[in-house]
Amino acid sequence: MKKLGHLGVYTSLVFLSVYLPELGIMYLTKFLGWGIDGYSIISLVGELVLVVLFVFWLKKKKMLYIFEKKGSKKSRFFYLMVGLVATYSIRQLVDAYQLQFHHLIxxxxxxxxxxxxxxxxxxxxxxxxxxxxxxxxxxxPISEELIDRGYFMNTFFPQSKYYLDVILSALIFGLGHLILTHRDPISLIIFSFAGLFYALVYRWTKNLKITILCHSFFNFLIYAKPIWIFVYNYIYYHFFR
Incomplete structure (x- = not known):
């Protein structure tokens, strides 16, 4: 029961840590009379501050062990390569699912x-x-993996034989992405599925850095096509015309 109580407090803090900073940033940007560029600057700085503060809090809790390297360099490299390939496959699967049910999002x-x-x-x-x-x-990816994998999975039901740490981490990750937008069942499935993948990567590799890199690569793939089109057009129009 004590664990469940702590889980409830943690879930509430996750909700507040997403809702309140975003609301504050919006009002601060409006107060300053800035536009989207100003909003982007404040958002990035605010997120960086939260990451730094959370790392200091982890240090106080003596949980910096979550950053420890696990396994040999060869095994870490192998896990990373497998993780990136799996991440690409998951991204394609998520995009296909999202495209099929886009009208419900x-x-x-x-x-x-x-x-x-x-x-x-x-x-x-x-x-x-x-x-x-x-x-x-x-x-x-750094802040989300620090909180939802590094802290959560080492605090609530760590290494549970029923994979409760993985399942709950995935669910909280999914719910956390529905606070500001995408408040629909399809998005919950998509984000929870992605969270499940990250949680499994962390559970199997026991390496938070690999998990962060997989998460980062997953998000990068959103921009991969536009970046490729921009680079292709730039090279074509500047060197082949």
């Missing part, structure tokens, strides 16, 4: 009215694109 952002004000203050530029890429591909 709710993309409405919870603070849409505030976001509209920010867009009226300033449209996104190349700067906000770079910052959004950095947040999605680098910072967010």
């Amino acid at each position: 709710d993309n409405k952002y919870i603070f849409q009215d505030l976001l509209s004000v920010l867009y009226s203050n300033g449209q996104p530029t190349f700067l906000s694109t770079v910052l959004s890429f950095s947040l999605t591909v680098v910072v967010a």
Whole structure:
């Protein structure tokens, strides 16, 4: 029962740590009269601050062992390569599923009215694109894996023979992504499935860095096609025309 109580507190804190900072960032950006570029700057800085504070908190809790390297260099390299290949396959599966049920997905952002004000203050530029890429591909995977795998799976039912640590981590990861947008069953399935994959990677490799890299690669694949099109067009129009 004590574990369940702690789990409830943890879930509430996850909800608040997503909802309140985002709301604060939106109002701060609006107060400053900034547009999307300003919002992107504050979001990235805020996320970095949260990561640093969480690492200091882990140090206080004497949980920095989650960063310890597991296995030999060869085994880590092997696990990483297998993990990246599996990540690519999972990404393709998720994209196909998402495309098939796209009409059932709710993309409405919870603070849409505030976001509209920010867009009226300033449209996104190349700067906000770079910052959004950095947040999605680098910072967010680090913070999410620190919390949902590194901390959670080593605190609640660690190494459970029934894989409760994996299942609950996946579910909380899925629910956490429905706080601001995508509040529909299809999105819950998609995000929970991705969370299940990351949790299994961490459970099997016992290496948080490998898990973070897989998560980062998964998110990078969102940008892979647009980046390839941009590079191809740039090379073609500047060197072959």
